[in-house]
Amino acid sequence: MIQMNSVTGVVLAGGKSGRMGTDKAVLNIGGRSMLDRVMHELFRLFDQVLLVTGEADQRGYPGVRVIRDIYPGCGPLGGIHAGLKAAGTPYIFVTGCDMPFVRAELMACLLDHAPGYDLVIPRKGEYVEPLFAVYGKGCIGPAENMLREKKYNIRGFFPEVRVKYIDRKEMEQCAGSDRCFINVNTPEELAEARRMSEDGEV
Numbered sequence: 001m002i003q004m005n006s007v008t009g010v011v012l013a014g015g016k017s018g019r020m021g022t023d024k025a026v027l028n029i030g031g032r033s034m035l036d037r038v039m040h041e042l043f044r045l046f047d048q049v050l051l052v053t054g055e056a057d058q059r060g061y062p063g064v065r066v067i068r069d070i071y072p073g074c075g076p077l078g079g080i081h082a083g084l085k086a087a088g089t090p091y092i093f094v095t096g097c098d099m100p101f102v103r104a105e106l107m108a109c110l111l112d113h114a115p116g117y118d119l120v121i122p123r124k125g126e127y128v129e130p131l132f133a134v135y136g137k138g139c140i141g142p143a144e145n146m147l148r149e150k151k152y153n154i155r156g157f158f159p160e161v162r163v164k165y166i167d168r169k170e171m172e173q174c175a176g177s178d179r180c181f182i183n184v185n186t187p188e189e190l191a192e193a194r195r196m197s198e199d200g201e202v
């Protein structure tokens with residue numbers, strides 16, 4: 001078990017929202033923006049939260065330090081790298097701003113496994129979830145090497161670090177639901193997320 005004050009919550013919000021066609025972070029689900037929903041859960045666990053935006057973004061959030069990508073336009077890997085560099089803690093917990101049903105309880109499940117690892121990440125079969133994962137400072141060098149080489153697949157640096165995969169089934173047992181991993185990228189996914197929220201499924 002690690003101390004929660006050794007972890008900074010990091011929200012990535014520097015994407016283009018191309019599939020949605022409008023800024024995803026401010027879209028409302030159940031009376032709150034997606035960004036609000038994510039922030040609320042992070043602040044349930046962590047004292048320090050960072051918002052990582054792109055080069056020209058004007059986004060802000062009350063009480064939250066905003067930082068920019070050091071390697072802009074490189075996708076989420078650039079955001080993870082900037083968050084790790086800026087954090088004053090040995091670990092960060094990374095989420096996207098487009099995951100409206102994240103739960104602090106599931107974050108805590110992953111953090112339980114962090115000691116001795118550079119990365120703790122949920123896995124279901126072949127699929128991993130790099131935008132709901134714990135990253136340690138040991139990931140900075142390998143991530144930076146990838147960015148310098150213009151390779152932006154987050155999984156590309158995993159062989160270079162100590163990775164602990166956590167089966168999503170185990171996480172569900174720990175904290176109830178895997179709705180937490182729902183990612184809202186398109187108008188159709190937004191409509192479905194709103195329906196789930198209205199029907200009390202989340």
Ligand SMILES: Nc1nc2c(ncn2[C@@H]2O[C@H](COP(=O)(O)OP(=O)(O)OP(=O)(O)O)[C@@H](O)[C@H]2O)c(=O)[nH]1
Nearest residue numbers: 012013014015016017018019052075076079096097
């Ligand atoms: N800081 C930062 N965050 C990013 C960047 N690209 C994507 N993100 C964030 O990473 C998460 C997942 O992004 P994606 O859904 O893959 O990409 P997107 O640009 O938001 O959306 P699309 O344009 O539809 O692919 C979201 O929270 C994005 O805001 C980036 O270059 N920098």
